[in-house]
Structure formats: structure tokens, C-alpha cells
Amino acid sequence: MPRKAGRRPGMPDLWSLGAAGIGLVVLAPLLSVLWIAFHPTENIWPHLMATVMPRYMAATAQLMLGVGVLTALAGTGAAWLVVMYRFPGSRYLDHALLFPLAVPAYVGAYALVDFLDYSGALQVSLRAVTGWRTAADYWFPAIRSPAAAIVVLSAALYPYVYLLARAAFREQPGGSYEVARALGAGPWGVFFRVGLPLARPAIAAGVALALMEAVADYGTVAHFGVQTLTTGIFSTWLTAGNAGGAAQISGVALVVIVLLLSLERISRRNARFHGSARQARPVSPQVLHGWRGWLATGLCLIPFGMGFVLPVAVMGGHALRHPESWLAPGLLAALGNTLMVGGTAAVLTVAAALFLVYGLRMAGRGVPRWILPVTALGYAAPGAVLALGLLIPLAALDHRLADAVLALSGWDPGLMLTGTSAAIVLAYVVRFFGIAQGAVDAAFGRVSPNLPLAARALGRSAGGVLREVYLPMMRGSVATALLVVFVDCVKELPATLLLRPFNFNTLATRVHELASLERLGDAAPAALLVMGVGLAAVALMARTHR
Numbered sequence: 001m002p003r004k005a006g007r008r009p010g011m012p013d014l015w016s017l018g019a020a021g022i023g024l025v026v027l028a029p030l031l032s033v034l035w036i037a038f039h040p041t042e043n044i045w046p047h048l049m050a051t052v053m054p055r056y057m058a059a060t061a062q063l064m065l066g067v068g069v070l071t072a073l074a075g076t077g078a079a080w081l082v083v084m085y086r087f088p089g090s091r092y093l094d095h096a097l098l099f100p101l102a103v104p105a106y107v108g109a110y111a112l113v114d115f116l117d118y119s120g121a122l123q124v125s126l127r128a129v130t131g132w133r134t135a136a137d138y139w140f141p142a143i144r145s146p147a148a149a150i151v152v153l154s155a156a157l158y159p160y161v162y163l164l165a166r167a168a169f170r171e172q173p174g175g176s177y178e179v180a181r182a183l184g185a186g187p188w189g190v191f192f193r194v195g196l197p198l199a200r201p202a203i204a205a206g207v208a209l210a211l212m213e214a215v216a217d218y219g220t221v222a223h224f225g226v227q228t229l230t231t232g233i234f235s236t237w238l239t240a241g242n243a244g245g246a247a248q249i250s251g252v253a254l255v256v257i258v259l260l261l262s263l264e265r266i267s268r269r270n271a272r273f274h275g276s277a278r279q280a281r282p283v284s285p286q287v288l289h290g291w292r293g294w295l296a297t298g299l300c301l302i303p304f305g306m307g308f309v310l311p312v313a314v315m316g317g318h319a320l321r322h323p324e325s326w327l328a329p330g331l332l333a334a335l336g337n338t339l340m341v342g343g344t345a346a347v348l349t350v351a352a353a354l355f356l357v358y359g360l361r362m363a364g365r366g367v368p369r370w371i372l373p374v375t376a377l378g379y380a381a382p383g384a385v386l387a388l389g390l391l392i393p394l395a396a397l398d399h400r401l402a403d404a405v406l407a408l409s410g411w412d413p414g415l416m417l418t419g420t421s422a423a424i425v426l427a428y429v430v431r432f433f434g435i436a437q438g439a440v441d442a443a444f445g446r447v448s449p450n451l452p453l454a455a456r457a458l459g460r461s462a463g464g465v466l467r468e469v470y471l472p473m474m475r476g477s478v479a480t481a482l483l484v485v486f487v488d489c490v491k492e493l494p495a496t497l498l499l500r501p502f503n504f505n506t507l508a509t510r511v512h513e514l515a516s517l518e519r520l521g522d523a524a525p526a527a528l529l530v531m532g533v534g535l536a537a538v539a540l541m542a543r544t545h546r
Contacts, residue, residue: 015462019359022352023371026378026433029389030254036392037251040244048236048245056232056249059146060256063221063228064211066150067157071210074154074303075161076203080191081300083169084177086285087293093300094166098159100307102534104491104508105156106219107527108307110515111314112152113223116143149224153214155307160213161206168202169195170283177283208263215256216382218494219512229253230494233384237498243392250385257380265373312531318524326525330505334526338506341421342489345428346482352429353436353481357444358466372441379434383495386427391499394418394426419501427495432488436481443477444470480540487537490530 081087082094100108116122118135132138142148172195180190196203218230227235229249237246288296319325360372378386394417406412417423451473452465460468471478493508500509507526514523 015355015359015362019356019371022356022359023375025352026375026430028393029386029427029430030377030381032389032393033247033250033254033385036244036247036388040242040247042242042244044242044245045248048248052227052232052236053249053252055227056229057252059221059226060215060228062146063150063153063214063226064256066147067153067214068207068211070150070154071158071161072203072207074158075163075206075210076165076196076199078158078300078303079162079165079169080195081296083166083283084195084285085288085293085296087288087296089297089300090285093297093304096308097162097300097304098538099304099535100156101159102531102538103156103308103311104219104493104530104534105153105213105217106223106493106508106512106515107315107531108152108156108311109149109220109223110511110520110523110527111311112148113143114314114318114520115310116140144224146224146226149221149226151306152220152224153217154210155303157210157213158303158307160209161203164202164206165199168199172198172283204263208260212257212260212380215253215260216380216384216494218382218384218497223515229256230382230384233382233388234494234498237388243388246388250382250388253382253385257382258377261377261380311527314520315524315527315531318521319528322521322524325522328522328525330510331525334505334507334510335529337421337504338490338508341424341428341506342486345425345432345489346486348425349429349433349485350436350440350478350481353433353440354466354478357437357441358462358470361444362462372437375437376434378430379432381431383427383431383492384498386431387495387498390423390427390430391418394423418499421501421504423499424496427499428485428489428492431492431495432485435488436485439477439481439484440474443474446477447473483537483540487534490533 078093078097082090082097114120118140123140126132126138130138176194176198177190180194185193215228216230217228218234221228222231222234229252232249233246233253236242236249287293325331356375357372395415398415398417398419401416402413447470451469455465455469456462490506491508493512496506496509497512500506505513507530510526511523511530514520514526
């Protein structure tokens with residue numbers, strides 16, 4: 001690509017400097033957390049290790065183990081059934097099993113507690129049928145428990161495993177299974193000896209993604225009273241007022257996330273297998289008749305029902321019984337705030353990703369290539385960690401700016417960053433930059449390099465090539481990235497709770513606040529709006545894969 005006139009060889013241009021600057025902004029909150037952790041105002045690390053840290057780490061490990069096992073079983077089992085067999089409803093379940101991605105885990109937690117609690121529909125029906133009068137007349141498992149949190153998180157996160165495992169099973173040549181059956185392998189033998197070994201890297205990658213989301217979760221574990229590393233960050237920072245201790249807990253959470261991210265990267269690197277033939281025959285699904293077919297349908301309906309049907313039914317029932325809640329004060333403002341911060345963050349995130357990826361491609365070796373994968377760490381980091389890494393530096397910058405304006409003009413502007421929604425937007429940009437970056441980088445890779453070279457030879461500038469060549473050919477990928485980032489912004493809870501200004505609610509924080517006060521009827525409209533937005537993204541994803 002021709003070098004811009006007037007710039008000496010080896011001198012970085014605007015694209016290179018901009019790419020490096022964006023990478024630094026995305027990494028700044030994580031670096032800030034590490035700095036605060038190693039330079040706390042009051043070092044309470046020994047106290048944390050002697051009191052709460054063992055409990056936080058044990059609860060987090062228990063949560064990861066349970067979620068890892070359940071998501072692997074549900075996601076892999078459902079993917080194997082819909083790919084390898086035909087049974088009643090299999091064509092619909094193929095896409096419907098992705099729907100739980102539209103439901104935030106905290107909404108599933110509120111719905112499960114409402115359904116199974118003493119005053120919930122299930123226990124009320126049991127007492128009506130059996131004649132029991134009080135809770136002393138029968139035994140019912142505890143609802144607010146670590147086991148319930150594991151079930152809810154698994155029901156919300158298994159689609160990560162299902163999506164990757166389904167693609168892995170479909171990419172395998174059908175002849176491998178036919179040979180295994182000809183050699184006498186039964187259904188279980190085909191799965192364990194052929195299907196599972198070939199799909200193991202994809203399954204491991206999906207489980208790693210689910211575990212990262214489980215570690216980052218706050219709403220679900222807080223509702224069930226499970227004290228994980230994320231809830232420890234909230235309590236140490238907000239209740240104990242010790243930012244240094246919260247940063248040290250965040251550092252431990254980051255170590256866990258980096259280990260999971262490394263596992264996911266290694267799994268993706270090894271998730272490629274090559275068939276012996278140029279055009280291998282696809283898998284031919286077998287038809288399951290009778291009770292076997294209905295058993296397969298029932299097994300697939302279990303995670304779909306827990307992850308999607310139950311939350312939608314509970315929230316929809318409350319919304320129908322309380323139609324006035326759609327006109328409740330604050331709902332319209334929360335919707336407007338959500339659209340404002342989510343839309344702004346989505347546009348800024350995708351624009352920054354475009355600039356970064358294109359800048360790195362323009363710079364060649366002028367900018368280190370490790371910037372691209374490292375900037376994806378923000379997506380893996382819990383929202384509470386990013387909020388801590390943003391709020392303290394932004395507050396310090398706010399005070400310096402206010403002092404400077406006061407000294408120059410005599411007017412005190414107050415807090416210009418931390419006192420507004422700008423901090424939330426910045427947190428969203430950092431948190432979901434990895435999603436936009438991955439989509440944009442893949443879209444750039446699909447454009448033939450001959451087209452931009454021809455445009456540059458015809459005198460187009462670097463910006464002109466991006467505007468006139470790349471963007472028209474990447475319009476669909478950019479639109480998809482905008483939608484997915486916006487949906488994730490709508491669902492984000494921990495960072496929004498910590499960074500929002502006073503009297504500022506989004507749909508997610510409104511659901512959390514009202515559900516925490518046991519006002520699920522008032523929370524239902526906001527929850528349905530969040531799920532509706534998420535369902536639009538899932539429908540687009542299903543259409544793309546189809």
C-alpha cells in the first residue's frame with residue numbers, strides 16, 4: 001500500500017497513533033485496578049485472607065464447577081440430539097435452544113424464586129391439591145441456595161456450549177459415523193468414540209465462555225445470597241468503603257478470568273479438523289420413533305424451559321395481572337436512559353473497533369500486533385472490576401478538571417464525568433469492545449486485499465478506502481456488531497449499578513431494584529423489554545447460522 005506523501009519512513013501516522021490510543025483506553029481500567037491493588041491506601045489483604053477471601057474463593061469455585069458441568073451436559077447433549085437425530089419438534093428446537101441467550105441470568109433468578117417460593121405458584125398448587133396448610137406439613141428444598149444459583153446460571157449460559165458444539169458436530173464428515181456404526185458401535189459408542197473427541201475443543205471453548213460469564217455475574221448470586229468474588233467487590237467497596245481491598249479482590253477475579261480466557265483461546269486454536277475428502281458428506285440425521293423420539297424432545301425441552309419459558313411465563317403473567325405497571329412512573333425514563341447510553345456506547349464501540357482494526361492493518365509492523373487480542377480482555381473482565389478501574393481514576397480527573405475550571409473562571413462545574421452517564425458509556429465501550437473488535441476484524445478479513453490496493457493506486461486516501469471500499473462491503477457485519485453490543489449494554493447490570501448517577505435507572509437496574517424489593521409485578525415490564533431486545537439479537541444470530 002503506498003505510503004502517504006510527506007511522512008518520513010518509520011514515522012507513525014494518525015491511524016497508527018489512533019489505534020494505539022484506543023488500545024490504551026480499553027486497557028486503562030484493568031491497569032488501574034492492578035495499580036490500586038498493589039498501592040492501596042489501607043492494605044487489608046491480610047485481613048481479607050484471614051476472614052472472607054476463603055469463603056469468596058470457595059463459593060466461586062463451587063459455582064464454576066457446577067455451571068461448568070451443567071452447561072457442558074446440557075449444551076453438548078442438546079447439540080448432539082438436534083444434529084444427529086430427527087424427533088418431534090427437532091427443527092424448531094434447533095433454533096429455540098438459543099433463546100435463553102436473550103434472558104439475563106438475574107431475570108431467570110427472580111422468576112425461579114417467584115415460581116418456587118412459599119407463596120409461588122408451585123407450592124400454592126401443592127397445598128391446594130394435598131390439603132397441607134403450612135410449611136411445617138411438608139418438606140421443600142431451599143430456594144435461595146448455591147444449587148439454585150448454579151441451575152439458573154446454567155440455564156442462561158448453556159447456549160454458549162450448544163452453539164459451538166452444534167457447529168462442531170455439523171462440520172464433521174458423516175462417513176466417520178457410518179464407519180463407526182458398521183464396526184458395531186452403538187449410539188453411545190458413536191458419541192464417546194467419534195463425536196465427543198472431535199468436538200472437545202469447541203465444547204471446552206463454550207464452557208470457558210460460560211464460566212467467564214458466571215464469574216462476572218452479580219444479580220443472580222446476590223439474589224440467592226451466594227458470596228462470590230464479585231459480591232465481595234461490592235461489599236468491600238460500598239459497605240466497607242475500602243477501594244484498595246475491592247481492587248485486590250478484583251485482581252483475584254482477573255486471574256481467574258485470564259486463566260479461563262487462555263483456555264478458551266487454546267481451545268479455539270485447536271478447534272479445526274480436516275476431512276480426508278475435498279467434499280465430505282454431511283451428517284445424515286437418524287429418525288427416532290416412538291418413545292425414544294419423545295424422550296429426546298423432553299430432554300431438549302428441559303434447558304429451554306428453564307432458561308426461556310419459565311422467565312418469560314413468570315414475567316408475562318405478572319405483566320398481565322398488573323397492566324398498570326406499564327404506566328408506572330420511571331419506566332419510560334429507564335427505557336429512554338437505556339436507549340441513550342446503550343445506543344451511544346454501541347456506536348462508539350463499533351466506531352473505535354473499526355478505527356483500531358483498520359489502523360493496525362495500515363500500520364503493518366509499526367504498532368505491536370498484540371494490541372488486538374489484549375483489548376479483548378475487557379469483555380472477559382467482570383463489570384464490577386471495570387467499574388472500580390474506571391470510577392476512581394475518573395473521580396480524580398473530575399476533581400482536577402473542576403479545580404482548573406474554578407481557578408480560571410471562578411465557576412465550579414461540579415462532577416462532569418462521574419456525575420453523568422458518561423462513565424456508564426465508557427464502561428460499556430471497554431466491556432464490550434472485544435465483541436465489536438472480533439466482528440470487525442473478521443469482516444475486514446473477508447474483503448479481498450486487491451480492492452483497497454486498487455483504490456489507493458487510483459489516488460484514494462486511507463480514509464477514503466475505508467469509507468468507499470471497506471464499509472459498503474462490511475455493512476451487514478457492522479450492523480450485526482452494533483446490535484449485539486447494544487443488546488449486551490441493555491443487559492449489563494454490575495457496572496451500571498456502580499457507575500450510574502443519582503436517580504438514573506436503566507431497564508436492568510430498574511428490574512434489579514424492584515425485584516430486590518419483591519415488587520416483581522412492577523419489575524415485569526422492564527424485564528420483558530430487556531428480553532425482547534435480546535430476542536431480536538438471538539433471532540438475527542439464528543438467521544445468520546441458518
